[in-house]
Amino acid sequence: xxxxxRGPGGRGRAAQASGVFMVVGVxxxxxxxxxxxxxxxxxxxxxxxxxRLGARHNVSIAEVDDLDHCQAATLGLAMVANETRFxxxxxxxxxxxxxxxxxxxxxxxxxxxx
Numbered sequence: 001x002x003x004x005x006r007g008p009g010g011r012g013r014a015a016q017a018s019g020v021f022m023v024v025g026v027x028x029x030x031x032x033x034x035x036x037x038x039x040x041x042x043x044x045x046x047x048x049x050x051x052r053l054g055a056r057h058n059v060s061i062a063e064v065d066d067l068d069h070c071q072a073a074t075l076g077l078a079m080v081a082n083e084t085r086f087x088x089x090x091x092x093x094x095x096x097x098x099x100x101x102x103x104x105x106x107x108x109x110x111x112x113x114x
Contacts, residue, residue, distance in 0.1 A: 021082050022080060022081075022082060023080070023081055023083065023084045023086075023087050023113060023114075024079070024087075024113070025078070025079045025080075025087035025090070025111065025112070025113055025114075026076065026077070026078050026112045026113075026114060027059075027076070027077040027078075027091045027095070027109065027110070027112075028064070028074065028075070028076055028077075028109060028110045029074065029075045029076075029077070029095075029098055029106065029108075029109050030066075030072070030073075030074050030106075030107045030108045030109065031046075031049075031074070031075065031104040031105065031106060031107060032072060032104065032105040032107050033045050033070070033071050033073055033104050033105075034071055034105065035103065037070065038070055042069075042070050042071065045073075045103045046073045046104075048103075049098070049103075049104060050062075050063070053077070053094055053097065053098075056097075057079070057090060057093070057094055058079070059078060059079045059090075059094070060077065060078045060079075061075060061076070061077045061078075062075070062076055063075055064076040072107075073104070077094065079091065084113055087113065088111070088113070091111050092111075095109055095111075
């Protein structure tokens with residue numbers, strides 16, 4: 001028995017319809033949390049930033065690296081939409097917002113479209 005909404009090759013019906021296009025944007029942020037003296041200090045800063053970005057921009061976000069380093073954090077964000085231009089613009093706005101954060105310094109970032 002096949003799952004509802006699945007066609008040949010395991011693709012959903014929406015993926016087979018003409019004109020349907022899905023863009024996944026991925027943003028990797030490397031941050032310096034130079035005021036942190038412990039992992040608890042870093043966690044306070046990163047949790048606040050993750051909560052704010054997730055709520056304002058409707059993205060999925062997680063800390064993906066530098067978990068045991070108290071003055072560095074690497075966050076991964078993902079966004080799905082149907083227009084590349086929209087995703088690029090939204091991720092650029094997130095980078096600008098992170099740059100303006102007084103508690104974390106943006107060291108580097110990378111945006112990829114999948």
